[in-house]
Amino acid sequence: MGVEQVARQQHVPVMLDRVVALLAPAIDRDVPGGTVMVDCTTGHGGHSEAVLQRVAGVRVVGIDRDPTALALAGERLAPFGERWVGVHAVYDELLDVLADQGLDHVDAVLFDLGVSSMQLDQRERGFAYAEDAPLDMRMDATTGPTAADVLNTYSAEELTRILREYGEERFAKRIAGAVVRRRQSEPFTTSAALVELLYAEIPAPARRTGGHPAKRTFQALRMEVNDELGALRRALPASLEAIGVGGRVVVESYHSLEDRLTKQVFQRATKVDVPPDLPFVPPEAEPAFRLVTRGAEQASPAEIEENPRAASVRLRAVERVRPAH
Template sequence: MNDLAHVPVLLDRVVALLAPALEPPRSVLVDATLGLGGHSAAVLEACPTARVIGIDRDVDALALAGERLAEYGDRFTGVHAVYDEIGQVLAERGLDRVDAVLFDLGVSSMQLDRVERGFAYRTDAPLDMRMDPERGRSAADVLNTYPVEELSRVLHVYGEERFARRIAAAIVRARETEPFTTSARLVELLYDSIPAAARRTGGHPAKRTFQALRMEVNDELAVLRRALPAAIEAVGVGGRVVVEAYHSLEDRLVKRTFAEVTSTDVPDDMPFVPEGHEPEFRRITRGAEKADADEIAANPRAASVRLRAVERVRATRPGHEDPDSHQKGATR
């Protein structure tokens, strides 16, 4: 399957959740993690009057998505940015609010498939893992400079790796002889560090370490921690925020953020909720939705997805309440 044939996880369900918010003419979706544009293409097809602003920090992904979505003309705009910069992206285009924001978190199929990007552990490649190859430290930098305590923390917290301390100590010993530059040497070290009995379960022994390094290199949790409030702030009444998370820490952040905006500050023993104290949002998914067995069989990445969505039901500042209170056709 080539990159552009890749079908995103829970695609039909995501479009169904977004569509009600995108029914008004010239409505706007921010696809905050554009990737190859699979979600955006489906939305542009299903919602013929909607526009999409697609954000991605990966210039290669932006270029491929731009080619894929060129047929939609000015209904699609690609923006090179990190997804916690939603507010700035909208301000630069004269928009004070949008109708929906979508996050599909984690690494894209294109990044995994392109060997030179260093995300995959099954092929020897440079240890890079930066979603924007022009900015920040690489995975090799992390491996070659972090002290053992910090390496252990990264592997334990982001990779949920039981043998984090053992692996971190082995990395520090190995780099004294020769710095890490490519993935094959790291994978070999992981095989040697993880006991044989543990290697027989839980998938490839490098999976957790590579996940942890990717999340550290791209500062993914900190970016998400800033991006979720920005998305909440960006949508007007009737607007929706939809998130697909693949890591327990990410999903925990989403769950907590959504709980805060769908709850009231009125005490539980109060018989009614006074005007002005109603929650700003309502949940439109019951807990976290998961992929079914058929989708997981066709696309193993779907096994860990957790889908959550909320809808704004109450305005908290001018501009949120009136669907026509801003120029939806503002400059791009």
Template structure:
């Protein structure tokens, strides 16, 4: 999305609305998008910043932009309207990538871009509930038309489940203390607005801890957002589907902003770029060679200049792989994609 942040900031701190690592993303995708009719799937369309740059830099290519947020689709569609039928917007979650391609009659594509996290537009709209610096309804749904809200999570989850959400997704040291306080306070009055939750966090988190590590609500709001939108579950489903979707020469580029996201991307890319041959096999037959190769060396980060210009780039980790041979039905990525699609067919939790 454009841009993306790992925390729950309010998007009104003066940071520029420029896509993170824009030039590098275009540089990585461009070699795969030179042929006439090449297709990029921007699975996290947001405000369309990455897609706009690709359409300008790669005049032979077209973009399929996926976003679960109807408002983002509308704004990106207006922005990209000048490109005519070179842009197609689709309202869906990115873990429905395979279904979207089926609906469009696309057997393979030439690139997939995933820029994970929450977009500036969502942060800037106080009524969406992502902001902790202003009182707003506790919503946090990236698609406000469906699914449970952050208020639903706060008011219905048992203390043990709340603790797990806060500790896993927010890496919150005081997760149990916060969860117990939420359960206690909601018996008096359900949580409906961010202001009351922030007040509780100030009361519960010890003063020395509040003075370090940024705003004391940052980790809780991040954790709630990731739980409400099933962000890690969706990522686990989309990664194998994206790897399977690209044809030979196609590339998958992912920007992540959270250690758990980057770990999932690293694992998926490692499986796709590792031979399935036994380690002691003297000669590896072609069908056991990996179908993908790494394009980046590990995870790339934004330089100091971009971090100073756009603070939201501080935590980005960028990884990219390229398909060098067709996948076989027995390949790990193919099997993983099939399993993920089966899980996804039951819907996100």
């Protein structure tokens, strides 16, 4: 069995049927030249494959910052020929990618946020805490600072902030202080030393609840290393700008901060901006977008049982209903 086949078996896209159903009205349309979807987080190509299989006239531009993931997706999606093109980029470069592809707009944009199971499973990437590995955590291992760089150079205050904000870690200040003390005698290089420190600093009662004691710290480091919230903050408005009338943006989030950011951007885009005492809404004041999902949709209990990763997903979608003013 090839690497690509193993990757495909290990990673089942969360809420796949619902995601395709939300995308379908935007991409399954009879328009000159066919429709175009951007998969901003191509990963193994599971979402792209489902879309290409189920919607005959669509082309997909697949973006990923991880060259390894992009290569695997390229193998998987090769049977679709020119209907799929892979681009090595971060999704906040969306508008530049479209310009390079000669596209002035697209019909759909999909974000499936967070880290993929393939990245977690590759020991040398350092995303997982279950075994000793280099503290890397870069989604694009060709550029940028590593998790070890963060641990060895950030101040105690900076470490406390990212552990609290991105990891929602109750013992952030205590952990940050211990990290700074330890690195003075020996810099952090691999995950085992960090996991050992976390076991020592997180009190035993807290270690017995809420999953592995390293989970929150590793998540926070990963989000900091890859500037995940910063990239999303830039990418969401760009995705709204990128879609034409009838186009949709669909976002799957796995972290409360990602979902909150998505909710805020979508709410602003769909808000009617007129005085509350105005008896009618003039056409020019109508919002250019409408919410497709009511609040955030979640996976069914049956899917969560089959795929535990689905437990934290929050799914939102928005549609452009009129051109930009």
